[in-house]
Amino acid sequence: MSAASATSATTTTYREAARQALRAALAADPRVFLMGEDVGAYGGTYAVSRGLLDEFGPARVRDTPLSESGFVGAGVGAAMNGMRPIVEIMTVNFALLALDQLVNGAALMRHMSGGQFHVPLVVRMATGAGRQLAAQHSHSLEGWFAHVPGLRVAAPATVEDARWMLATALADPDPVILFEHVGLYGLEGELPEPGAPVDLTRAAVRRPGTDVSLVTYGGSLPKALRAAAHLAETGVDAEVVDLRVLRPLDLDTVVASVTRTHRLVVIDEMWRTGSLAGEVAAAVAERAFYQLDAPIARVCSVEVPIPYPKHLEDAALPTVDAIVAAARATLEGGP
Amino acid sequence: MSPAATAADAAARAHARQVLAHLVLVRRFEERCAIEYQATRIRGFLHLYIGEEAVAVGCLAPLEGRDNVIATYREHGHALVRGLSPASVMAEMFGKASGCSGGRGGSMHLFSAQHRFYGGQAIVGGGLPVAVGLALADRMRDTGAVTMAFFGEGAVVEGEFHEALNLAALWELPVVFVCENNGYAMGTALGRAHAQPDVWRRAAGYGVETEVVDGMDVIAVEAAARRIVERVRAERRPYLLEARTYRFRAHSMFDPELYRDKAEVAAWRERCPIATYVARMTAAGTLTADDVAAIEAAVAARVDEAVAFAEAAPWEPVAALTRHVTAEAP
Ligand SMILES: Cc1ncc(C[n+]2csc(CCOP(=O)(O)OP(=O)(O)O)c2C)c(N)n1
Numbered sequence: 001m002s003a004a005s006a007t008s009a010t011t012t013t014y015r016e017a018a019r020q021a022l023r024a025a026l027a028a029d030p031r032v033f034l035m036g037e038d039v040g041a042y043g044g045t046y047a048v049s050r051g052l053l054d055e056f057g058p059a060r061v062r063d064t065p066l067s068e069s070g071f072v073g074a075g076v077g078a079a080m081n082g083m084r085p086i087v088e089i090m091t092v093n094f095a096l097l098a099l100d101q102l103v104n105g106a107a108l109m110r111h112m113s114g115g116q117f118h119v120p121l122v123v124r125m126a127t128g129a130g131r132q133l134a135a136q137h138s139h140s141l142e143g144w145f146a147h148v149p150g151l152r153v154a155a156p157a158t159v160e161d162a163r164w165m166l167a168t169a170l171a172d173p174d175p176v177i178l179f180e181h182v183g184l185y186g187l188e189g190e191l192p193e194p195g196a197p198v199d200l201t202r203a204a205v206r207r208p209g210t211d212v213s214l215v216t217y218g219g220s221l222p223k224a225l226r227a228a229a230h231l232a233e234t235g236v237d238a239e240v241v242d243l244r245v246l247r248p249l250d251l252d253t254v255v256a257s258v259t260r261t262h263r264l265v266v267i268d269e270m271w272r273t274g275s276l277a278g279e280v281a282a283a284v285a286e287r288a289f290y291q292l293d294a295p296i297a298r299v300c301s302v303e304v305p306i307p308y309p310k311h312l313e314d315a316a317l318p319t320v321d322a323i324v325a326a327a328r329a330t331l332e333g334g335p
Numbered sequence: 336m337s338p339a340a341t342a343a344d345a346a347a348r349a350h351a352r353q354v355l356a357h358l359v360l361v362r363r364f365e366e367r368c369a370i371e372y373q374a375t376r377i378r379g380f381l382h383l384y385i386g387e388e389a390v391a392v393g394c395l396a397p398l399e400g401r402d403n404v405i406a407t408y409r410e411h412g413h414a415l416v417r418g419l420s421p422a423s424v425m426a427e428m429f430g431k432a433s434g435c436s437g438g439r440g441g442s443m444h445l446f447s448a449q450h451r452f453y454g455g456q457a458i459v460g461g462g463l464p465v466a467v468g469l470a471l472a473d474r475m476r477d478t479g480a481v482t483m484a485f486f487g488e489g490a491v492v493e494g495e496f497h498e499a500l501n502l503a504a505l506w507e508l509p510v511v512f513v514c515e516n517n518g519y520a521m522g523t524a525l526g527r528a529h530a531q532p533d534v535w536r537r538a539a540g541y542g543v544e545t546e547v548v549d550g551m552d553v554i555a556v557e558a559a560a561r562r563i564v565e566r567v568r569a570e571r572r573p574y575l576l577e578a579r580t581y582r583f584r585a586h587s588m589f590d591p592e593l594y595r596d597k598a599e600v601a602a603w604r605e606r607c608p609i610a611t612y613v614a615r616m617t618a619a620g621t622l623t624a625d626d627v628a629a630i631e632a633a634v635a636a637r638v639d640e641a642v643a644f645a646e647a648a649p650w651e652p653v654a655a656l657t658r659h660v661t662a663e664a665p
Pocket of ligand 1: 519
């Protein structure tokens with residue numbers, strides 16, 4: 001990890017790191033601007049952009065009306081015409097109103113034009129459940145976007161990635177969607193200085209281990225790390241892989257991990273059916289079947305709209321206990 | 336006649352020849368497309384613009400090279416008038432690698448970076464937010480360019496139209512919204528889909544100025560477009576032009592036209608934008624029968640050349656299938 005070579009580190013939150021990333025991007029390139037609902041005067045729904053309006057003014061920290069399709073499409077057009085927009089969609093739930101512009105627009109322009117046009121657009125959005133916001137505000141649909149050729153999809157899951165993924169995303173000539181899990185904004189962590197842009201092609205091994213691979217991303221990473229800590233207490237050495245990039249998946253890193261541990265648990269807050277976890281499991285079955293000493297396990301959300309009461313919401317989502325149990329089951333089921 | 340009057344006269348003649356050349360090019364090109372479709376060299380959806388040519392020809396006349404154009408799947412005419420070569424457009428229809436989109440797009444997705452022609456967008460209403468963004472980029476950099484967005488009246492009942500109009504008005508963006516109101520969205524007559532049958536009235540709700548023009552009259556369309564483009568460029572705010580027009584052919588090659596009378600079509604055909612223009616210009620002495628014949632002959636030759644080019648053009652190798660998804664590694 002880059003922490004080893006860092007000259008110093010400060011402790012900060014994921015939210016603050018994401019704000020630093022925006023501030024640095026706006027300061028570095030006059031083509032960059034941020035737009036979305038309540039990014040300016042309100043300071044961002046999750047307070048990520050607080051203060052930036054005063055620093056950069058209303059043209060570059062641009063509040064939009066409630067028009068998800070309209071302003072995402074405006075981001076596509078501005079990107080095609082020389083700007084580097086960062087569009088914030090409040091949450092993935094509302095991104096459903098902009099699916100046309102993301103899937104029919106941003107993702108396809110390069111292809112339909114035979115490579116003449118490209119869409120250097122960054123879209124950030126909050127995702128995920130866990131805050132008792134009930135069924136219409138708790139979706140995890142990362143895999144829908146990761147399904148689409150032409151999009152790059154990533155999920156910063158650490159403070160360092162919150163700070164450094166944006167620069168790589170902005171340098172990408174094609175559209176990049178960054179999913180920020182709502183449960184992560186308050187996360188505290190080390191921010192090594194000086195940092196460097198994240199390699200948006202590689203997954204990261206967050207905890208090396210030898211006995212079982214816990215592969216996950218986004219809001220489930222802290223859960224997987226806690227599960228690994230629990231497992232360690234009983235002598236099970238779990239490796240935790242943070243996918244980081246959901247499209248294109250860095251399967252080499254996953255397969256390398258499984259080749260070391262011979263057991264795989266995939267943790268994903270999407271519903272199991274059609275989840276990204278299913279894709280990872282299928283890819284490992286295709287590429288590393290003979291490395292496996294136990295059936296692949298998945299820990300996903302229960303197939304129910306996310307309920308409001310805390311005890312039911314918790315029961316619907318991947319939990320540390322469920323991850324620990326799934327990992328143990330792969331060890332018991334082995335030869 | 337004074338020398339000045341003679342010069343103006345010559346300019347008017349030259350302009351009339353240019354307008355007619357565009358009208359005839361679009362018409363003959365598309366008639367040929369229909370034939371090539373029957374011959375199965377063009378496949379998929381093919382939406383002909385025949386009958387509506389005056390709208391593209393008139394509207395695009397005042398645009399400059401720095402301006403942006405975005406259109407729908409019924410965009411062959413807009414592409415040709417904007418300056419894409421008939422050969423590159425025909426090759427695209429054939430799906431050939433020499434097509435203006437490398438063959439990847441086909442009839443509905445004509446693109447040209449060189450001509451600032453942003454498609455060829457086949458989701459009804461989908462190009463309108465993109466037009467807002469094109470104009471936003473120009474506004475933020477103060478380039479003085481305008482963006483012209485073409486769409487059918489069918490798009491007016493999509494949410495994206497309303498979001499785009501509101502954004503363009505709110506942010507004072509130089510967008511010319513051109514509604515090509517041909518009365519039908521596939522088989523749905525306007526009155527069966529619009530609670531408010533006057534498209535232009537929609538814009539008033541966003542404080543956007545509008546004009547309604549007879550879309551069968553290329554002179555009227557061009558005059559309106561010149562006024563509007565000049566104002567949009569100077570005042571940096573959007574404008575909506577509703578051009579009332581009619582498509583003479585089916586919606587696409589799959590449409591049996593069950594939803595409209597032959598008599599209605601015949602009545603509109605009487606108002607053919609090309610025939611009426613030729614009649615007016617020859618009566619006024621601005622065009623001669625020789626001019627018309629020369630233009631027809633030149634266009635026929637260009638269309639033949641376009642087809643020959645498209646026929647001879649190479650197919651993209653299957654080995655290249657996965658190109659143009661994201662940037663290629665250097
Ligand atoms: C969002 C969307 N819905 C439906 C369609 C199918 N469709 C293609 S063209 C069309 C009619 C559109 O009519 P209009 O906007 O008036 O344009 P015109 O075809 O008359 O030029 C429809 C419904 C589509 N392409 N996109």
